[in-house]
Amino acid sequence: MADVALRDVVKRFDEVEAVRNISLNIPDSEFVVLVGPSGCGKSTTLRMIAGLEEVTEGEILIGGNVVNDVPPKDRDIAMVFQNYALYPHMTVFENMSFGLRLRRTPKAEIRARVEQAAKILDITELLDRRPKQLSGGQRQRVAMGRAIVRNPKVFLFDEPLSNLDAKLRVQMRTEIKRVHQKVKTTTVYVTHDQVEAMTLADRVVVMNGGRIEQIGRPHDLYHRPKTHFVAGFIGSPAMNFLPARLQPNGEALMLRLSPELAFPVPPAHAARYRPSVGKDLIFGLRPEHITEPRGEERDPRYEFSMTVDVIEPMGMETMVFFTVHGKEVCARVEPTAAKPPGQPIRLYANLNHMHLIDPATESVL
Ligand SMILES: Nc1ncnc2c1ncn2[C@@H]1O[C@H](COP(=O)(O)OP(=O)(O)O)[C@@H](O)[C@H]1O
Ligand SMILES: [Mg+2]
Known part of the structure; x- marks a missing residue:
């Protein structure tokens, strides 16, 4: 040895x-x-x-x-x-x-x-x-x-x-x-x-x-x-990445992903991210953190609607693909919650698991 x-x-x-x-x-x-x-x-x-x-x-x-x-x-x-x-x-x-x-x-x-x-x-x-x-x-x-x-x-x-x-x-x-x-x-x-x-x-x-x-x-x-x-x-299916910006909103921070889609940054992350307000950033969230709205503690500010592009049933769960501002995003939902392509689906983004990347250094903030 x-x-x-x-x-x-x-x-x-x-x-x-x-x-x-x-x-x-x-x-x-x-x-x-x-x-x-x-x-x-x-x-x-x-x-x-x-x-x-x-x-x-x-x-x-x-x-x-x-x-x-x-x-x-x-x-x-x-x-x-x-x-x-x-x-x-x-x-x-x-x-x-x-x-x-x-x-x-x-x-x-x-x-x-x-x-x-x-x-x-x-x-x-x-x-x-x-x-x-x-x-x-x-x-x-x-x-x-x-x-x-x-x-x-x-x-x-x-x-x-x-x-x-x-x-x-x-x-x-x-x-x-x-x-x-x-x-x-x-x-x-x-x-x-x-x-x-x-x-x-x-x-x-x-x-x-x-x-x-x-x-x-x-x-x-x-x-x-x-x-x-x-x-x-690391992770399969891979983490979703989207271009993003942080906008101040009083004491809080908003994460803007497209003209139509923005979420409040969870308070636990806000202090760390505040110096990056206004910069071009990359937002990362794993597919398992985008699901159908579930559970009692959910916060309506993280719910949103999308049109389904493609679904991949895996048995235990179904991958649902949609696009945000031309970029493909994958969600992992209960098979019974999946909708056919072309139909709207209600989703929930769990931003407690979010990552932000500085594209200049390629480092996670
Ligand atoms: N004997 C060699 N002569 C020249 N280049 C080599 C040789 N062996 C490996 N390389 C180069 O070194 C790099 C790393 O190769 P390698 O260690 O085999 O990668 P991996 O195992 O991660 O696929 C590659 O660009 C490969 O082309
Ligand atoms: Mg090798």
Whole structure:
């Protein structure tokens, strides 16, 4: 077991700056997920931790030791990739024990470690099979088993579930979480899928353009995004964004979204937002905070009517799309409250959950 630290790490490939000065401390036994769009530098960061890619600037530490010059095989890490190649001519047992045999681990210990890993992964019955006799999910487990038997200080995963179908991906996600709860090995997991990141991570690192946008627990990223990018990236369907202005209204503040649509800013937010009166801003509100009017404590000043453009029934709830000043907005309503396209619908905006973004800095106010 070990902690992992990145200090001012930069990676350049000729003129491409893939990773632009990132620092990160991962305590022992934490499960950290690096998430961000394709090309943002996730794999490069992981490969530098693994030692598969040289660090251009900065330091990487594992267990408190700088490992910049330590070759991958001596870093005591195990990596699981998207394309985990199992040896087709070997049984599951032989695949899982291959690395240990190379290291001349005693036979009895190999057997004990493989059997224990197989038990954790629930693949004891499969140890004598060959890869072609396994389903995709079972093969993925064997690939994880191969990493577990090495009992490494750190697990590195690079999009390990991308090749699986949607249902299996969700199952394996739970599986990976269960395994981590048992073995508690420090884990760095890379994915472009924010749902995977949110469900797996102790802490999520949101990356964009080679930089870290925000580090936080899933709940914090969701409720307190610090940047426009994080606000839009975390959550599905994504947060709605609309151009907005704040107008003074006596002691209070009004949030104006269009000539027809304005809401009072909840008093709890007013002091923070007052310096931004009159500036061009971006208003952000998640679909789940725009619903049909419900409950007893509702305030008529936050109710409004819109014409439905499109509806998407999801079963538990229905997404209702409408436009404000030419911009599409998504609301999440009870299925029974949805109206067909072209019909008016009465909605309620819960501005206690509102965000305001300064477009000049891209920061959430
Ligand atoms: N070996 C390489 N040579 C040149 N550029 C690379 C190399 N590997 C990655 N890059 C570039 O670095 C950036 C980050 O890539 P990568 O870390 O693979 O992103 P991600 O895993 O987030 O999709 C991309 O612009 C990519 O094209
Ligand atoms: Mg990648």
